[in-house]
Amino acid sequence: MHLGIVTPVLIQHPSTRSEWEASADIGEIATVAATADRLGFHHLTCSEHVAVPEEIATERGGTYWDPLATLGYLAARTSRILLATQVLVLGYHHPLEIAKRYGTLDRVCNGRLILGLGVGTLKQEFDLINAPFVDRGARADDALAALRVSLSTPSPEYHGEFYDYSGFVVEPHAVQKRVPLWIGGRTKRSLRRATTHGDGWVPFGLRFSELKEMLDATTLPDGFDVVLPAGAPLDPLGNRESALRALTRVRDAGATIASCSVGARSVEHYCEQLEELHRIALAEGSSFTTS
Template sequence: MTVQFGLFGVNLFTGAGAAGARHIAVLAEELGLESLWAVDRIVLPSGYETGYPYDESGKVMGGQEEFDVADPLVWLTFAAAVTVRIKLATGVAIPPLRNPVVLAKQVASLDALSAGRVLLGVGIGWLEEEYQAVGVPWSDRGRRLDDYVEALRALWRDTRATVHNGHVDFDNAISLPHPTGGSVPVVVSGNTPRAARRAARLGDGFFPAAKTPAELAPLLEILRTESQAAGGDPDAIEITVSYAGEPAALDPAADGFQNAFDDLSELSERFEKLGVARVLLPALPEHALRAVAEGLADRFGPA
C-alpha cells in the first residue's frame, strides 16, 4: 500500500466562500489528491477558557476568534457538485453536538449524491463552552458519541431501524436513501489511549493527532491489541495523520522549501512503514499546493 495525500481544513477562511470552495475542491482533484477534509466548528464562544490541546498556546488559530468556518457537511455537498472522484471527509465532525437521526440522513444523502465518496470523521471535540452553547452536556460526551455511532449505522443499514441505548431511543425508523455502499466509513479521531480503544471498537479508521511516528506507534499498539481482543482485524482500520509542520515553509518561494518538502516526504515514508494510509496536507495557496502535490506524486506515485 502506498500512502496517499489529502487536504485538511478546506472549509476555513476564504475556503468558506463559494469561489474559494470551488477553487480548492477542483484544484485538489486536478492535482490528484485523494481526499478533502472539512473541519467542524458550530460556534467559538468568545473568551473561551477550555485549553486547545493541539497547540502550546492553548488557543485555536493562535488565539484568533473571528474567522469563517463553513459547516462541513454543507461544504462537502458543495464540493461534491464540482468534483467527480475525490473523497469527501469530515475532519472531524462532532456528533454529540447534533441530533443523530438528522445527522444520519444528512450523511447518507451526501454519500448517495456523491456516489459513495464520504468518510465520516468523528470525535468528541475539545471545547466545553461550545457544548454549553449548543445545550449538550459535556460530561457524557464519550458515551454519547458511542451511542450516536450505533444509531447512525443502524439507520444506514436497516430499512426499519430500531435503537435503544443510553442516548438514542427509536423504533422502526425509516431513513432513506441509504449510503451507496450500505454504510459510510467512520473514522474515529483523538490522541489518547481512550480514543485508540474507541477506534478499535467502533472505527473503520483512526485519525490521531500524532505529529511523529514516535507519538503514533504506542497508539497503534493499543489499537491493534484492543481490536484483536474484540475479535476484529486491526489491519482493516485505516490510519490517517495530518502533517504538523509549518505550512509557510512549504511555499516554493521560501528559502527553506526544499528542506521542508524533504522533511514532509521522509516523515510520510516513516508513517507509511507504520501502516498509515493517508497524510493530510494543509490548505496551501495554489502555487505552493501545486509544487508540493507534484513533488509528492513524483516521489510516491499518483493517487
C-alpha cells in the same frame, strides 16, 4: 501513503491561515477542490463548530464553514475526491440526524463521503446548545454503534443506552454499504474507540513519538487507516526537500493517509503548490500517492 488536503479557507486558524484566505469566496474554494480532484488527491476536509467563544476564537480561530452545506456544494464541483468531515461533534446530533443529512450527502456525491467524528472538547459550545457534556464519551460510543447500523438502511433499528429507536423510515440513506468512519482524538481511549467502531483514526496534537508508541501497542483491524496531519503548511515549490521530509516523517510514524496543508499567497499559488506536491508524490513512486 495517500495524500489528502486540509481544505483552505474553511477553517482559519490565526497561526496557519494565509492572508488570501481571509477574503476568499466559495468560488476560490471550489477551484482548490477541483484542482485536488483533477490531480487525484485522496480527500478534502471540512470541520464543525456551531459557535466559538470570542476568547477562544482569538487562539484557535472563529471561522468554521458548515460541513453539510459546504461539502454539498463541493460535491457538485468534483467527481473523484473523497469528502471528509474532520470532524463532526457527535454530541451535537442525534444519530438519525447524521444518518439522514449525511446519508443524503453520500447520495449527492455518489458514495464519496467519509464521516470524521469526534467526542468534542469545547464545553461552552455544548452548554450553548444544551448538549450533555459530562458523559459525552459514553454517549459518543453509543452514537457510533447506532450510526454503524443506521447509515446505510432505510429502516434503521438500534437499542442502546442513550439512543433507542425502531419503526422509522430514513430516506434517502447512504449509498455506500459501509460509510467509512474516521474517529478523531488524542488519547488511547480515542484510538480504542476508532478500532472498535471505526475505519480510521484521526489524531491531533500528539508528537510523532507518542503516535508511534500508541500505534505499536495496538492491533489495528485490516484496512484500518491512520490519518495524520503533515504538520506545518508545506511549501513544496519553495522548499521541496522540507516538504518531502515532512511527508516521510508522517509515513514513518504510521500514517496510511496524510492530510496536507500548504502555504500560499493566492488561490492560484495554492493550486500551483498542489501541482508540485503531486509531482513529488509521482517522483517517490510507491511511497506516496495522490490517487
